[in-house]
Amino acid sequence: MEPRDLSMHSVYRAGRGIEEVARELGLDPDELIKLSSNENSLGPSPKAVDAIRDVAEDVHYYPKSSHTDLIAKLADRWGVSDEQIWLANGGDGALDYLSRALLEPGQAVLVPDPDFTYHGMSAKYHHGRVETFELSKAEDFHQSPERVLDAYDGHRIVYLTSPHNPTGSEVTIDEVEQIAEETDEQTLVVVDEAYEAFTERASKIDLVRERDDVALLHSFSKAYGLAGIRLGYAITPEEWGDAYARVNTPFAASEIACRAGLAALDDEAFLEETIETARWGREYLRENLEAETWESGGNFVLVEVGDASAVADACQREGVIVRDCTSFGLPECIRVTTGTRSETRQAVETINEVLADVQR
DSSP states (O other): OOOOOOTTOOOOOOOOOHHHHHHHHTOOGGGOEEESSOOOTTOSOHHHHHHHHHHGGGTTSOOSHHHHHHHHHHHHHHTOOGGGEEEESHHHHHHHHHHHHHOOTTOEEEEEESOOTHHHHHHHHTTOEEEEEEOOGGGTTOOOHHHHHHHOSSOSEEEEESSOTTTOOOOOHHHHHHHHHTSOTTOEEEEEOTTGGGOSSOOSHHHHHHOSSEEEEEESSSTTOOGGGOOEEEEOOGGGGGGHHHHOOTTOSOHHHHHHHHHHHTOHHHHHHHHHHHHHHHHHHHHHOSSEEOOOSSSEEEEEOSSHHHHHHHHHHTTEEEEEGGGGTOTTEEEEEOOOHHHHHHHHHHHHHHHHHHHO
């Protein structure tokens, strides 16, 4: 007895955790700073933490009202109908719902390269094919309409990310609209806005309201600090929003996740502090790292360091965990998440010292 042939499937390489690195290096976990997974350096939303505690004794019930309440609250916030909110077990779950709803076996999706791996992984899991459009370092990794449309050949889904992971680049509303206009009417353009809270650009939500071929992806993991409970959602065109009921995994968004999400949406002070800290951090990184960096709209900065694996390993030994971007196809780059102000300053000092040692 064997599983089906999975040799064509990628493995998602998550950033290493504090406990894992501490055990390997024989360090005290409290002495490590993790800036490798674009998590919220301030922790989770305090209101969400209170909600999690309050609901702990009721988790023997399936989520029902909390699920519908969260959908309604998100729909009101974004100015769309309830049917357009596809709540899921993280943004990854929302990607799976889109693949289930749109892909026939053998149909292709178009993703950037480099890219967040799961866009393509989800398509493959659902028997789709993955093709790429290349992002150029010389063009600051811009997901330009020209690059997308040159590679486009009737793909069922075109994925964009704004801000883009791991580079931080962004696309404009006009660029997304141009891509949607110049692709087939049966092509869905999906804009992953997991890092949307940190950018100073507007969300692409108006395109979802106006068109039937653009969808967005959002997450509670980053801005609200709820990565550990897995909560995300897609915002889909109104014309086919009812497909959610046919592809939704029952109760995929848990009672704890839904209650935490409802509370987090009301935690405006925390969100404001999170955004302010991230925007300060990315500018501090760019201004003070003694290496080439790229402008970023997210809570992270891409840094060119030469040998990413060697630099990331050296930084870990000094207590700062950063992301080696070799798995993204960028073996010369690391990605550094913005931390608290003190963590970001320490990261800059450590990375600069490591780079100086490498250059000697």
